[in-house]
Amino acid sequence: MKFKEKYLLKVSSISRFIVGLVFTFSGFVKGIDPLGSAYKFEDYFMAFGLDFLQPLALTLALALALAEFLIGIFLVLKIHLKTGIWGAFIFMIFFTPLTLVLALTNPVSDCGCFGDALVLSNWQTFWKNIILLLFVLILFLSRKNLITAYPPKIEWILTGFFSFFLVFISFCGLKNLPIIDFRPYHIGASIPDGMRIPDDAALDEYETTLIYEKNGIQKEFTSDNFPWQDSTWKFVDQNSFLVKEGYSPPIHDFNIIDSEGEDITDIILYDEAYTFLLISKTLRNTDIPALEKASKLALFCKESSIKFYGLSASGNTEIDNLVNQAGLNFEFYALDETTLKTIIRSNPGLVLLKEGIIIGKWSAKNIPNPDFINKDPLSQQLTSINKQRESLILIGLFLFTLLLISGIQQYKK
Numbered sequence: 429m430k431f432k433e434k435y436l437l438k439v440s441s442i443s444r445f446i447v448g449l450v451f452t453f454s455g456f457v458k459g460i461d462p463l464g465s466a467y468k469f470e471d472y473f474m475a476f477g478l479d480f481l482q483p484l485a486l487t488l489a490l491a492l493a494l495a496e497f498l499i500g501i502f503l504v505l506k507i508h509l510k511t512g513i514w515g516a517f518i519f520m521i522f523f524t525p526l527t528l529v530l531a532l533t534n535p536v537s538d539c540g541c542f543g544d545a546l547v548l549s550n551w552q553t554f555w556k557n558i559i560l561l562l563f564v565l566i567l568f569l570s571r572k573n574l575i576t577a578y579p580p581k582i583e584w585i586l587t588g589f590f591s592f593f594l595v596f597i598s599f600c601g602l603k604n605l606p607i608i609d610f611r612p613y614h615i616g617a618s619i620p621d622g623m624r625i626p627d628d629a630a631l632d633e634y635e636t637t638l639i640y641e642k643n644g645i646q647k648e649f650t651s652d653n654f655p656w657q658d659s660t661w662k663f664v665d666q667n668s669f670l671v672k673e674g675y676s677p678p679i680h681d682f683n684i685i686d687s688e689g690e691d692i693t694d695i696i697l698y699d700e701a702y703t704f705l706l707i708s709k710t711l712r713n714t715d716i717p718a719l720e721k722a723s724k725l726a727l728f729c730k731e732s733s734i735k736f737y738g739l740s741a742s743g744n745t746e747i748d749n750l751v752n753q754a755g756l757n758f759e760f761y762a763l764d765e766t767t768l769k770t771i772i773r774s775n776p777g778l779v780l781l782k783e784g785i786i787i788g789k790w791s792a793k794n795i796p797n798p799d800f801i802n803k804d805p806l807s808q809q810l811t812s813i814n815k816q817r818e819s820l821i822l823i824g825l826f827l828f829t830l831l832l833i834s835g836i837q838q839y840k841k
Contacts, residue, residue, distance in 0.1 A: 440570040443563040447516050448503030450560060455497025457543040458489065459594045461606040463773040465489035468540035475535030490598055495519075497594045498587065503567075506577035507586055517568045520561045527554040544610040604791050605773055612678035613771045613779075613786060620697050620784040622679030629675035639664040684739065685762040692761065696737065697784035702801070703735040706758065708776040709768040711742040711750045718776050718792035719754055725778075726758040728798035741765035 458465045469485040472478075495515065502512025530539060531550040539553040548556065567574075576583065600607055609615065612622045638654045639646055640661040655661040684693045696703055706722045708714045726736040738760035740747060747760045772779060774791035781787065790796060 436570060437573065440567055440574060443566040444503050444506075444574070447560065447563050447567060448500045448512070450500070451496050451516060451519075452500030452504060453545075454542055455493050455495070455500055455594065457545040457610070458493035459497060459598045460601055460608050461543055461610070461773060462486065462489050462493065462598045462601055463769075464543055464606075465493060465540065467769055468536070468538075471536045493598065494591065494594055498591065501586070501590045505586060506574075507583040509574055509576045510571060513567055513571045513574075516564050520557065520564045524554070524557040524561050527557050530554075601773065603793060605777075605789060609789075611770055615786050615789055618785045619679055619682060619781070623677050623682060625675060625677055630672075631674040633672040633674070634668045636666055636668045638666050681764045681767045683763070684737075687744070687759075687761075696735070696781070699735060699781075700783055701734060702787070703737070703781045704729060705771075705779040705781065706736065706738045706776055707768050707772050707774075707779060708738070708740045708742070709765050710775070711740055711746050714750075714775050715792040716750075716754055718795055719750075719756060721795050721797075722776065722778060723754065723756045723758065725796065725798050725800070726756070728801065730757070732801055734801060737761055739763045739768060741768055 463486070466485040466489040469488055470482050473481045473485065496519070499512050499515040499519070502508045503516065527539065527550065530536070531554045534550055537549065538547050539550055541548065541553055541556075578586070597607055613619070636651055637648045638651065639648055640655060641647075641664050642661045646664060649655065682693065683691055684696060686692050696705075704725070706719070706726070708719070729736040736758045738756070738758050739762075740760050741762065741764060742750075742760075750756070751760070771777075772789055772791075774793075776792050776795075778790040778795050779786060779788070
């Protein structure tokens with residue numbers, strides 16, 4: 429093989445590996461948290477006036493995650509290689525100009541391309557796509573020289589296995605909670621620490637323009653050159669523009685308001701005892717049986733001097749109707765809907781706090797029975813977390829071993 433051909437083959441192999449890893453990672457983090465991706469679709473639909481598409485948000489989120497994940501796996505393992513290359517090419521041809529439009533218009537601040545695992549601005553996403561597109565074009569132009577590493581039967585077995593894997597973790601994320609929580613409200617996180625702004629943090633920088641008028645003509649000035657000594661110029665107005673964003677804490681908009689309009693956030697976050705938060709972003713589509721089960725837990729909490737709060741973005745009328753209908757034993761307080769959706773991917777969901785630290789989280793399906801608080805909640809949660817961590821390690825080792833064996837086989841070929 430000539431030097432030029434070897435060089436081109438090496439470049440295409442590197443491109444294939446880079447593109448494959450990016451697509452695999454993107455599909456994986458979306459698959460872990462399908463509701464998060466669905467919320468992002470809903471944000472875009474609302475921004476572009478396509479509200480009628482919102483019922484399709486979850487379906488599109490699941491389909492996008494699976495498509496990206498399989499394209500990445502095809503490229504990394506060299507299976508269904510032409511399909512993987514064409515898939516990556518079509519994705520990049522469509523999404524690169526789209527992300528340019530999003531960067532220019534900024535309808536939604538976070539693109540959501542890597543879920544909550546890696547948050548990028550719209551401009552960062554666009555430049556990421558430009559770089560990735562270069563690798564995809566190299567791969568596309570050299571596609572005729574690339575061959576798959578396995579016979580068709582093995583290709584379909586691997587495709588079936590990885591499809592099942594992603595569908596399984598997506599199902600777990602929908603029915604329970606995401607198996608990996610990348611959000612700032614993960615178990616073990618301190619909400620007060622997440623809200624804190626460091627003393628040396630950069631602040632937002634604004635540029636102010638001053639509008640003055642003279643002889644019926646208006647002109648814009650900056651604070652450095654406005655005509656303060658010339659009385660013939662009359663001040664009209666001023667505009668301020670954000671030119672550089674400062675530090676933004678991971679947790680913001682966490683403000684709990686009671687029915688009287690009072691902020692009780694600090695009362696909850698700095699309580700030294702255990703505190704349960706029953707979270708329902710909206711009560712319109714909430715799981716009523718789960719609320720009734722939570723109500724039994726709330727009654728037991730009252731007898732045990734444990735605080736229990738309901739948090740929702742629904743209006744007072746809707747809250748009162750549901751409380752009376754279901755006979756709930758706890759009160760609801762107001763919190764921003766986006767914040768509620770970020771805290772937990774379940775409607776309703778339950779969060780356990782101690783001094784503002786998240787000790788436990790449960791989906792509507794897994795709300796604990798009242799006897800849970802008879803034992804030490806912290807000890808029980810640590811045991812549960814350790815078991816989950818062991819399961820994740822085993823899954824990770826298995827996938828790593830599979831990819832390593834596949835990589836070695838490809839190298840030998």
